[in-house]
Amino acid sequence: xxxxxxxxxIKDEIxxxxxxxxxxxxxxxxxxxxxxxxxxxxxxxxxxQEILEKHEKLPKDIRWHFIGHLQTNKVRYIIPxxxxxxxxxxxxxxxxxxxRAKAKNKVINCLIQVKIANEESxxxxxxxxxxxxxxxxxxxxxxxxxGLMGMATNTDNNNLIDREFKLLNKEFKKYKSKxxxxxxxxxxxxxxxxxxxxxxxxxxxxxxxxxx
Numbered sequence: 001x002x003x004x005x006x007x008x009x010i011k012d013e014i015x016x017x018x019x020x021x022x023x024x025x026x027x028x029x030x031x032x033x034x035x036x037x038x039x040x041x042x043x044x045x046x047x048x049q050e051i052l053e054k055h056e057k058l059p060k061d062i063r064w065h066f067i068g069h070l071q072t073n074k075v076r077y078i079i080p081x082x083x084x085x086x087x088x089x090x091x092x093x094x095x096x097x098x099x100r101a102k103a104k105n106k107v108i109n110c111l112i113q114v115k116i117a118n119e120e121s122x123x124x125x126x127x128x129x130x131x132x133x134x135x136x137x138x139x140x141x142x143x144x145x146x147g148l149m150g151m152a153t154n155t156d157n158n159n160l161i162d163r164e165f166k167l168l169n170k171e172f173k174k175y176k177s178k179x180x181x182x183x184x185x186x187x188x189x190x191x192x193x194x195x196x197x198x199x200x201x202x203x204x205x206x207x208x209x210x211x212x
Contacts, residue, residue: 006208007035010191014202018195021065023187023205025050029057031209036062044086044203048074055081067203069123072096079104086149086184086203089113089123094137101142109146110137111184114171116164117153124150130171134180147182147201148172152190161190165197172198 010020021044024032032043032054041061045051046068055064063083070078070087078085079100088094088110101108112133115124125133130148137145150168152161165185172183186194188207195202 007038007040007204010204010207014195017200019201021067021184021201021203022208023067023203024054025068025205027205027209029054032058032062035208042083044205048077052077065203076100076103079106079108082108084109084111084146084182086111087113087123088145089115089125091133091136094133094140094143098140098142107142107144109144111147111149111182112137112145114148114150114168116150116168119153122151127167127171130175134175145180147180147184148175149182149184149201151187152185152194158190158193161193162197165190165194165199169197169199 019042021042022035022040024043025046036059042063042065044065044067045054051064051066064081065084065086066078066082067086069089070085070093072093075096085097085108097108097110112130113124114130115122115126134145137143148168148171150164152164155161168185169183182201183199184201185199186202188204191202191204
């Protein structure tokens, strides 16, 4: 599969305001470099050990996104280089990111993960917790909340996915500002629905690399 053609064709079909994060988890350095050499620099990983190894070996101007469930005891390892943490799903995690960022004299960009699906495997804050979380995070000097992230139910039911994306977009609009401006939702199987619901950051893996 020609990764670059698939990525370029997706770029051609979407609004240039939508940022693509290429999900590079489990992918080889060569596969990532093939896409990087075409000018793409945003890559997403969901395991700390893997992102550390790739950051060490791959070009330093890659913008690494952490997109998986982040354990507090591993936060310190990614603070020096992470571009955006998509998956802030607890106050405990917020505190730890702030603490580790302060020690490195950095401000870390984060998204609040919201649980919009009813699946047990999904993490995130409840809709009615968002306001309090934003308030709490605004007091933390070494964290900058850039927006919201949510994952729809893993289903073929497009009506359900659409409802979940609409719900998150409605919440996003309550808080949107010049800084709070990222609505991250949509993956390879549902990114078109996400964009129709005003997502401006999508995470694409299998549609670019092919399924393993």
